[in-house]
Amino acid sequence: MSAPLLAVEGLSKRFGATHACRSISFELEEGEALAVVGESGSGKTTLLHMIAGLLPADSGTVLYRNRDGVSRELGIMSEGERRALMRTQWGFVHQDAARGLRMNVSAGGNIGERLMALGERHYGRIRASAQDWLERVEIPANRLDDSPQTYSGGMRQRLQIARNLVTAPRLVFMDEPTGGLDVSVQARLLDLMRGLIAEMGLAVVLVTHDLAVARLLSNRILVMKQGEVIESGLTDRVLDDPQAPYTQLLVSSVLAA
Amino acid sequence: MYVAVKGGEAAIRNAHALLADVRRGDRAAPEIGVDQIDGQLALAVDRVMSEASLYDRRLAALAIKQARGDIIEAIFLARAYRTTLPRFGYAEPLDTAAMRLRRRVSATFKDLPGGQVLGPTFDYTHRLVDFDLESPSELALPATAAVSAQPPAPRVTDLIARDDLIERERACQAPVADITRDPLQFPAGRDARLQTLARGDEGFLLGLAYSTQRGFGRNHPFVAEIRFGEVEAELFVEELGFAVPLGEVSVTECQMVNQFVGAADAPPRFTRGYGLVFGQSERKAMSMALVDRALRAGDYGEERKAPAQDEEFVLSHSDNVQATGFVEHLKLPHYVDFQAELALLRRLRREHQAKEAAE
Amino acid sequence: MSARAYNFAYLDEQTKRMIRRAILKAVAIPGYQVPFAAREMPMPYGWGTGGVQVTAAVIGPDDVLKVIDQGADDTTNAVSIRAFFAKTAGVATTTQTERATVIQTRHRVPETPLAEHQILVYQVPIPEPLRFLEPRETETRAMHALAEYGVMHVKLYEDIARHGHIATTYAYPTRVAGRYVMDPSPIPKFDNPKLDDCPALQLFGAGREKRIYAIPPYTQVVSLDFEDHPFERTKFDSACAFCGATDSFLDEVVTDDSGGRMFVCSDTDYCERRQAALEKEAAE
DSSP: OOOOSEEEEEEEEEETTEEEEEEEEEEEOTTOEEEEEOOTTSSHHHHHHHHTTSSOOSEEEEEEEOTTSOEEEGGGSOHHHHHHHHHHTEEEEOSSHHHHSOTTSOHHHHHHHHHHHTTOOOHHHHHHHHHHHHHHTTOOGGGTTSOGGGSOHHHHHHHHHHHHHTTOOSEEEEESTTTTSOHHHHHHHHHHHHHHHHHHTOEEEEEESOHHHHHHHOSEEEEEETTEEEEEEEHHHHHHSOOSHHHHHHHHHSOOO | OOOOOOOHHHHHHHHHHHHHHHHHOOTTSOOOOHHHHHHHSHHHHHHHHHHHTOOOHHHHHHHHHHTTTOHHHHHHHHHHHHHHSOOOOOOOOOOGGGOEEEEEEOSSOSSOTTOOBOOSOSTTOOOOOOGGGGSOOOOOOOOOOOOOSOOOOOOHHHHHHHTTOBOOOOOOOSOOOOTTTSOOOSSOOHHHHHHHHHTSOHHHHHHHHHHHHTTTTOOOOEEEEEEEEEEEEEEEETTTTEEEEEEEEEEEEEEEEEEEEEETTEEEEEEEEEEEEESSOHHHHHHHHHHHHHHGGGGGTOOOOSGGGOHHHHHHHOOHHHHHHHHHGGGSOOHHHHHHHHHHHHHHHHHHHHHHHHO | OOOOOOBTTBSOHHHHHHHHHHHHHHHHSTTOOEEOOOOOOSSOTTSSHHHHHHHHHHOOTTOEEEEEETTBSSSHHHHHHHHHHHHHHOOEEOSOGGGOSEEEEESOOOSSOOOTTOEEEEEOSOOOTTTTTOOOHHHHHHHHHTTOOHHHHHHHHHHHHHHSSOOOOBSOOEEETTTEEEOOOSOBGGGGGGGTTOSSEEEEEETTTTEEEEEOTTOOEEEOOBTTBOOOOOOOSSOOTTTOOSSSOEEEEEOSTTSOEEEEESOHHHHHHHHHHHHHHHHO
């Protein structure tokens, strides 16, 4: 029985007097999608940033199992190793696509960057890969040379996804990936994401306040409130039959369509 | 028939001679004296000393004469001269509390020990051009009151600190940086930052300081104190085992008190900004204090959003000798690179035309 | 000018030692930018103070100095710098590349191939090849340390996508000894191949930015490109109007205001020698 892909143990963070995260622990298997839900102030975004190595934790460990089967602790990894991991085995989809893209570089350049960082030196092949991915995320082929400044919000998110997935990462972090988008645009995007996650066997840690997004994309769910995990389990079970009063409150507050 | 351009050496020699001629100007007018510049254009001399980081009034005045009044050119001359001087060591920190005050004002208290001493300032003058100054005047020396010893005038920030209402400055245990010996690295320590600001261009820092007041990194400043006067510079001599006085320097010190900040484990206190310059350059000392405080955003968990809070931006572009060198270097020949660009551009246009013709 | 005595080559010995230490580090790590405490010089920043400090640190009384700007010995800045060293170091100066032991240059590499005993000192305005993509020093330092150079190829990709060609024509980025990406200073890309496997020592000085870097003799220097868009040397449509050379970088000279143009060698020494050789031939 191999170690889980990601093992988080006792992760904590304080900002002054506020406990943003209190000793959070969970495990994630390869190909598994985990949603971390909660209202603003629950600590879910802080948790995501700590796991991804973007924010130092006050205490606790994060173990990641490499392609070679060896589990490494992120806290003691060198800056270079962490950045290499970010480029090859991981992805990070930001809520604001402008943060995850080079806005003054064409779509092709954005998608091709990781390939070029890994040593791909054939312009034609890079362009072909970029074209391929543009198609997979359902962006019209003639937009390849346009900069994302000319893209709509939904298209920018698709581009961000393509940019992350081009190196076939094993684990993708997502921070409110559909936040701020129109409902119909969200629906199409979620559909696309669900397909890609399944197709590529991606493991996902997804932060969202939207229970519908959690239900559509994740297998398991963590419900957070004020830095603590209130309830966890299979997404369908937790959302259909919430045990904790807070979870029940969350589920019942969702407006019926 | 075109002949290659030659004669650069002769051209340079002639340019130098022409420069010396226009510098002297109309021979009928009296030649300007270094004494006159030092005495009657003293504030220009003060600025040159500060930004050249060299306290030598006569040299600064001479530089201004040689530079035909171009202050940044004069600063460059003095700065280059500074490089050639031998270094004996570092002076002891100036004790500005022991300053022989010529001017001392505080905006935070109506009255205070030592009083508000206006000194020689433009502050309350009406800016009406005085045409009497066109012709030499016989200005009598003013009557002076008999003055006893200067009353004690403790620093205002020390007064506020007595009640622990303002953050305390800690004596630096680590060796102090020297930006004239080691290149600036980022992130920079406060010592390197203040040294860079002390020689920074007055106009640049003034604009940045102004921007903080208008909301680009506002930090609610008050002038706790501005003091101008003479302080003794001392050098600790190993062989003697004590510090010896080297002489007096005139400096302007500005202490700003800024918005208070507290942390989870510490009660709220006022924060501060500091400015120190040679001579009576108040505008520069105040601007320096405002920018110093803005750059300390990191110490107080403030989000760095404004240009004045951006350390790399401020410190990389504040040195006017560097700035003028690089801006003006564009006058040097760049025709080889321009030729390379022309070649590419022509090629791209040819291809563009061929494409259009084909369509 | 007052009769004040200067130390040999203007800089004091401590400063020269400091610069030489930086040069040694640079030679030990080809293409890596070594920070150094540049001094204010009597010429402005941007006018060659970095090159002058490097030359002052390596030059000795028996050296022969050549100074060129845009390939010519007679341009005003080259004249000024040559005069500076003649005055403060009393060294012999020359306009002939073959006779020089130290050559300080701005924006060109001499056409005449260099030899093992020579040192070429380049004047560098902006030493950081990643600067136009990333203005922050803290970030570019990390990128070099981690060899994160993908973003450089992104720039080249964008050029090809937009123009069909790589659009960098000078200060064309190179990879040195397979490790550091280096800006060769604003030399035209025509000169890039001369840096590769060069018998001479190549030193680069940036005074205002306070960096020194180096290419030791016989070091591999490769210009960045794509496999299917390989680095191309600029070709000129005409030959030099004075000496007929077809293998040198040519300056375009406007001869009248009705579009008259002629092309002449940028390297004045190279051109004059070729002209002298042609005259000799014609006389025989």
